[in-house]
Amino acid sequence: EPEVTQTPSHQVTQMGQEVILRCVPISNHLYFYWYRQILGQKVEFLVSFYNNEISEKSEIFDDQFSVERPDGSNFTLKIRSTKLEDSAMYFCASRRDGINYGYTFGSGTRLTVV
Amino acid sequence: QQQVKQSPQSLIVQKGGISIINCAYENTAFDYFPWYQQFPGKGPALLIAIRPDVSEKKEGRFTISFNKSAKQFSLHIMDSQPGDSATYFCAASKGGSQGNLIFGKGTKLSVKP
Numbered sequence: 001e002p003e004v005t006q007t008p009s010h011q012v013t014q015m016g017q018e019v020i021l022r023c024v025p026i027s028n029h030l031y032f033y034w035y036r037q038i039l040g041q042k043v044e045f046l047v048s049f050y051n052n053e054i055s056e057k058s059e060i061f062d063d064q065f066s067v068e069r070p071d072g073s074n075f076t077l078k079i080r081s082t083k084l085e086d087s088a089m090y091f092c093a094s095r096r097d098g099i100n101y102g103y104t105f106g107s108g109t110r111l112t113v114v
Numbered sequence: 115q116q117q118v119k120q121s122p123q124s125l126i127v128q129k130g131g132i133s134i135i136n137c138a139y140e141n142t143a144f145d146y147f148p149w150y151q152q153f154p155g156k157g158p159a160l161l162i163a164i165r166p167d168v169s170e171k172k173e174g175r176f177t178i179s180f181n182k183s184a185k186q187f188s189l190h191i192m193d194s195q196p197g198d199s200a201t202y203f204c205a206a207s208k209g210g211s212q213g214n215l216i217f218g219k220g221t222k223l224s225v226k227p
Contacts, residue, residue: 004157031213033214035215041219042203042217042218042219042220043150043158043203043215043217043220045214045215045216045217048213048214056214058214091158093157095213102160102163103148103160103215104160105150105157105158105159106157107155107156107157108156108157
């Protein structure tokens, strides 16, 4: 079964540093997403990406964040100048077009900001 | 209006019992209501989903009941098994090119042998 692949699985970074979280969505999917989950809390939408541009972003997704699809396969989330409160599990998801709106989530990257 | 409210926060069920998790929403523009299952250290995995034009959908031991007028939907897990122990999230989304999911806060289900 096709998977969404995320790397790394765990990243520790110093406060103020930049991190790039990487995702390889399922190849025939057209919509790409980043969600995050602070430990023990609900999954929160960050941003959606379609046709090489952001289609929607939440209020969490401020100027500190950016997304990119640098080639035909990777989808990245960059967090500039990380803060302690950015510590969370970050999930990439993708879905194909069509009525079923089925998402596939990756296993996530646990980001720890120290 | 964008919220999805989920209850209970945690649930303990005996093996073979029925697990019931409830969700409520306010935004009538939502047109897709999935349930996700999440095991520790893993991403949410789609379990079952429903659209508002039907009142019930069943897949194996999992059933979604949907009440459009009350803006509520629920997940029923029949014959609950210890392997069903996980956190369950309801979610809702609008159609079109957006489709971002609004999640409930999750229900931690423990099925006792």
